[in-house]
Structure formats: C-alpha cells, structure tokens
Amino acid sequence: MELEGCSQTAPEDTGLHEACGVFGCVATGDWPTQLDVAHTICLGLVSLQHRGQESAGIVTSMGSNDSLHRQKKGMGLVGNIFTEEDIVRLRGNIGLGHTRYSTHGESDTSNVQPFVVETLHGLTAVAHNGQLVNARTLKRKLLRHGVGLSSGSDSELITQLLTHMPECGEPDGANWVGRIKRIMHETKASYALVIMNKDKLYAVRDPIGNRPLCLGKLLPAATFSGKKILDDSEVDGWVVASESCAFGSIGARYYREVLPGEVVELSKKGVRSVYMAPKHKQTPPALCIFEYVYFARSDSVFEGQMVYMVRQNCGRQLAKEAPVDVDMVSTVPESATPAAMAYAAAINRPYGEVFTKNRYVGRSFIQPNMRLRQLAVAKKFGALTQNFIGKRIVLVDDSIVRGVTMIPIVKLLKAEGAKEVHIRIASPPIKYPCYMGINIPTHQELVANKVPIDQLADYFGADSLQYLSVEGLKAAVTEGIKTEAESGHCVACLTGDYPVEPDW
Ligand SMILES: O=P(O)(O)OC[C@H]1O[C@H](OP(=O)(O)OP(=O)(O)O)[C@H](O)[C@@H]1O
Numbered sequence: 001m002e003l004e005g006c007s008q009t010a011p012e013d014t015g016l017h018e019a020c021g022v023f024g025c026v027a028t029g030d031w032p033t034q035l036d037v038a039h040t041i042c043l044g045l046v047s048l049q050h051r052g053q054e055s056a057g058i059v060t061s062m063g064s065n066d067s068l069h070r071q072k073k074g075m076g077l078v079g080n081i082f083t084e085e086d087i088v089r090l091r092g093n094i095g096l097g098h099t100r101y102s103t104h105g106e107s108d109t110s111n112v113q114p115f116v117v118e119t120l121h122g123l124t125a126v127a128h129n130g131q132l133v134n135a136r137t138l139k140r141k142l143l144r145h146g147v148g149l150s151s152g153s154d155s156e157l158i159t160q161l162l163t164h165m166p167e168c169g170e171p172d173g174a175n176w177v178g179r180i181k182r183i184m185h186e187t188k189a190s191y192a193l194v195i196m197n198k199d200k201l202y203a204v205r206d207p208i209g210n211r212p213l214c215l216g217k218l219l220p221a222a223t224f225s226g227k228k229i230l231d232d233s234e235v236d237g238w239v240v241a242s243e244s245c246a247f248g249s250i251g252a253r254y255y256r257e258v259l260p261g262e263v264v265e266l267s268k269k270g271v272r273s274v275y276m277a278p279k280h281k282q283t284p285p286a287l288c289i290f291e292y293v294y295f296a297r298s299d300s301v302f303e304g305q306m307v308y309m310v311r312q313n314c315g316r317q318l319a320k321e322a323p324v325d326v327d328m329v330s331t332v333p334e335s336a337t338p339a340a341m342a343y344a345a346a347i348n349r350p351y352g353e354v355f356t357k358n359r360y361v362g363r364s365f366i367q368p369n370m371r372l373r374q375l376a377v378a379k380k381f382g383a384l385t386q387n388f389i390g391k392r393i394v395l396v397d398d399s400i401v402r403g404v405t406m407i408p409i410v411k412l413l414k415a416e417g418a419k420e421v422h423i424r425i426a427s428p429p430i431k432y433p434c435y436m437g438i439n440i441p442t443h444q445e446l447v448a449n450k451v452p453i454d455q456l457a458d459y460f461g462a463d464s465l466q467y468l469s470v471e472g473l474k475a476a477v478t479e480g481i482k483t484e485a486e487s488g489h490c491v492a493c494l495t496g497d498y499p500v501e502p503d504w
C-alpha cells in the first residue's frame with residue numbers, strides 16, 4: 001500500500017500551491033492566563049491564510065499534566081471555520097494552529113491538522129509545514145512496527161514518530177528533545193513544526209531549513225499606548241509562526257528566526273534553544289527560494305530581510321538583464337508588484353496598473369482543478385482599459401508555472417487595445433518538480449518544458465518574453481541578507497539540483 005499523494009506522477013490537476021502555515025502561542029505569567037490564546041492563534045492563522053486555504057485547525061490546552069486538549073478543525077478558510085463560540089470554548093494557556101494546502105494526502109477531513117496523538121507522556125499535538133522526502137520509506141517502517149495510521153498525510157508520520165521513545169530511553173521521564181532528534185535522524189526534509197505537549201511548545205526546523213519558522217513576543221497592551229518594555233519577563237506570551245507577517249495583527253514583535261536544525265522550547269518561562277543539529281557539509285541550508293519569489297507575504301522577514309525588498313531587487317536585476325523600450329510598466333497582481341515597480345524605476349518608465357483585481361478571489365493556484373483555475377484567472381482580473389489603450393506595455397510577473405495566467409491576460413490586454421505587450425518574469429523558468437512542500441507539477445506540465453523558451457512569447461501571444469537568470473535571482477536574494485547564521489537556498493525547481501534526494 002502506498003502513501004496517498006506519494007506517487008511520482010503528480011495528479012492531473014496539481015499546480016503551484018502555497019505551503020501550509022503553522023502557528024503556536026504560549027502565555028507567560030500566572031495560569032489560567034488572561035491572554036486570549038485561542039483568539040491570538042486564530043488571528044495568526046488569518047495572517048497565514050495565503051499559505052493554505054483548504055482547511056485549518058486549532059488545538060489548545062490548559063497545560064497541566066492531565067489536561068484535555070480542546071480542538072476544532074474544519075475544511076475551508078480560517079474565518080469560516082472558527083466561530084466566536086469556538087474561540088470561547090478553545091480557552092487555554094497554550095495552543096497551536098495550522099492552515100493547510102495539501103501536498104501529501106487528499107484534501108479531506110482526515111488530513112486536517114494539527115494532528116493529536118496520545119503518547120507515554122500525554123497528549124501531543126503537531127502542526128507541520130513541508131513535505132517529507134522519504135515519506136514512503138517512513139510509512140513502511142511505521143507500519144512494520146505495528147503503528148496504525150489513520151490518514152494519508154505525511155504529517156501523521158511525524159506525529160507517530162514522536163510517540164517512539166528515543167534510543168537512549170527515558171530514565172528521567174519525558175525526553176522530547178530526544179524524540180525530536182529521532183525525527184531529524186529519520187527524515188532530513190522538509191518540515192517546520194510546532195509541537196505541543198503539556199505546558200510546552202517545541203518549534204522545530206529541519207536541518208536544511210527548507211521551510212521558514214520564526215519567533216515573536218506578545219507585547220503587553222500598555223506598550224500600544226507607548227510604554228517601553230524593559231525585558232522579556234514583561235511580555236504577555238511567546239508565539240511561533242511560519243512567517244513574521246502573522247505578528248502585526250496580534251500585537252507581537254519579531255524576535256528571531258528558528259535556525260535550520262534548531263529545536264526551540266517555548267514555555268511560560270520564555271524561549272530557549274534546546275538543540276542544534278550538527279552541520280553537514282553535504283547538506284548546507286536550503287531555504288526554498290520560492291518563498292521569496294512567490295509564497296511568502298511581502299511584509300515577512302527571512303534571514304534579516306523583508307521579502308518585499310528582495311522582490312524589488314529581483315525587479316531591478318531583471319531590468320539590468322532584460323530592459324525593453326515601452327510606454328509603461330505594469331504588474332500581474334500581486335506577488336509581482338514590488339518587482340514591477342522596481343523594474344519601472346530602473347528603466348525610467350512610468351509604472352501603472354492595467355488590471356484591477358477582484359479582492360474576493362484568492363490565489364489562482366489554490367483552485368482544485370484546471371477548469372476552476374482558469375476561471376479563477378478570468379474572475380480575478382478586470383482590464384483598466386483607459387490606462388493603457390494604445391500603449392506599449394511591459395508586464396512583470398513573479399513566475400510562470402503552467403502558463404495558465406499568462407495566456408488569458410495577454411489576450412485581454414491586446415483585445416482591449418494595448419499596442420505591444422512584453423513579458424518579463426522576475427524569476428527563472430521553472431523546469432523541475434518540487435518534492436519538498438510545493439505542489440509544482442510534473443516536468444511535462446511545466447510550460448517551460450513544453451514550449452522552447454524562445455517560442456514562449458509567441459505561445460502567449462506577447463511581443464517578447466524574458467526571464468531573470470538563476471544567478472540574477474540568487475544575487476537579488478543574497479544582497480540584503482542580515483544574519484550571522486549560515487544561509488543557502490534551494491533552487492531545485494530551477495536547476496534540478498535537489499538538496500535532499502527523494503526516496504521514490
Ligand atoms: O503560470 P501559472 O501556472 O499561471 O502560475 C504563475 C502565476 O500564479 C501566481 O499567481 P497567484 O494568483 O497564485 O498569486 P498572487 O496573487 O500572489 O500573485 C503567480 O504570481 C503567477 O501569476
């Protein structure tokens with residue numbers, strides 16, 4: 001029996017999908033806390049909605065030894081799943097949440113996270129962003145050990161691994177660091193995890209740091225009216241999130257990133273690093289470069305730099321590599337907008353909008369099949385005809401995957417009177433599938449493999465088309481890095497050079 005979604009051939013309808021969002025919160029000070037932990041998690045998940053719009057869940061606990069976990073999970077958007085009554089019922093001192101886009105296992109209720117499982121040391125809940133490169137092997141191993149699985153999700157495999165005692169045993173009681181080390185030993189990528197047991201959360205990033213994860217501190221309400229906090233003992237709580245964009249809406253301040261291979265413990269006493277996996281030359285850090293290009297929200301910070309600034313760098317670099325003489329520069333909203341604006345400034349041409357975007361249509365690729373994705377593109381954009389009629393336009397997008405978006409929008413612009421439409425892409429051609437948490441489809445479905453690059457402009461009905469180079473993208477991403485930790489990026493979807501080989 002194979003793990004669902006584990007086959008080498010991606011299902012017909014997969015596309016470029018968001019990665020999941022994970023979030024955790026622990027209150028400091030006396031428990032029961034006055035802090036509304038469930039509400040904080042819910043707001044955090046709303047800010048991570050762009051990472052997954054399929055299902056979501058929240059699990060909370062009072063954090064005592066025998067405490068029951070309260071949970072609510074459901075299909076759909078965060079705002080539709082959790083009612084005010086749910087939030088009241090989910091009252092707790094500690095908790096975690098997840099918003100999912102499936103990469104492994106069907107999009108159904110059995111795979112909704114967080115997963116909760118009984119262990120020797122009490123109930124344990126797990127939220128996972130990523131995709132295990134060796135899920136198939138791990139699944140066989142667990143089944144051979146008599147572990148029953150109840151879902152098709154690779155995240156359940158991680159949860160079940162946590163129920164195993166570490167090799168060194170547990171003579172002094174629970175050894176969660178030992179249990180997490182065992183996960184790191186069994187699987188190298190890709191996972192950013194939030195794990196809850198009793199009164200503690202563990203934030204874990206895989207040894208190559210493929211998916212992002214960061215820590216924030218919840219500021220006391222008094223700081224909103226100007227009070228300065230003197231030290232960490234004054235914070236209301238600690239939070240962990242896939243992206244720092246989750247912090248603004250909950251009154252939290254960015255603290256730091258969880259480093260590749262690091263395990264951080266969050267408790268009412270604060271945060272402390274409890275383990276750092278030894279570095280291996282063969283597997284240097286490999287943060288997914290597409291987090292910068294497309295997935296992450298522009299106001300998030302990775303490696304000490306804001307995603308928005310990197311997207312601007314991409315636009316500037318693209319202007320150096322592929323300038324064009326036009327009347328105006330525009331964007332395919334919205335991940336591409338910072339790149340388009342920077343491109344315009346660099347070629348010294350006006351930036352203007354050619355589309356208005358329907359704010360109630362989500363990201364196109366979240367749609368479950370090709371027909372709906374095509375309709376999503378049609379629903380998403382309306383032409384601002386009077387802004388571009390008779391003009392030569394260069395349209396900047398962040399990426400082209402299947403080319404679903406580009407064909408109808410070039411057609412629309414031309415039909416509405418654009419004189420010329422040139423395409424510039426602020427990342428290189430995507431030619432290789434991703435096995436680490438992003439549903440980038442098979443080789444054959446990627447338009448850069450279907451049509452020779454020099455014929456793509458014709459294919460889209462455009463006047464010219466050029467991509468950013470791999471070296472250009474790397475330069476744009478590394479230019480503003482401000483971290484003392486070693487950094488590195490996974491560019492496997494662009495070069496086929498995978499940091500960790502999948503086992504199928
Ligand atoms: O070549 P394709 O297969 O069409 O995929 C690429 C397109 O998909 C994304 O848009 P999306 O609507 O998902 O997100 P955005 O609004 O954040 O740009 C991306 O920004 C490209 O426009």
Ligand SMILES: NC(=O)CC[C@H](N)C(=O)O
Nearest residue numbers: 019020102103104129130
């Ligand atoms: N996008 C993700 O990170 C998904 C997590 C996990 N692989 C799942 O499919 O549920």
